[in-house]
Amino acid sequence: MTTSFTVDGGALTINPIIAATLMACEKTIMQQEMAYLAVLPTAAAWTVADDTLTLVMLLARHYWFTRPLAPPLTGTTWQVTGL
Incomplete structure (x- = not known):
């Protein structure tokens, strides 16, 4: 997904127009x-x-989402599982 945002001090504004892929997953995951x-825009x-x-x-009272920041790719070991 991708969108834009602005930060003003501690205030955050996320653009409600969010582009996302249309890849289908299991119904519960899609929900x-x-x-x-x-x-997210709230x-x-x-x-x-x-x-x-x-x-x-x-x-969304009492809701917050926490996501660990992505680790750097430098030094990551990769394994090819298909070709």
């Missing part, structure tokens, strides 16, 4: 994705602690 994409604050970015959603 989770749709729920996440619907709530993020109004954020914090970073250690390697975790936390988005705080105002409209």
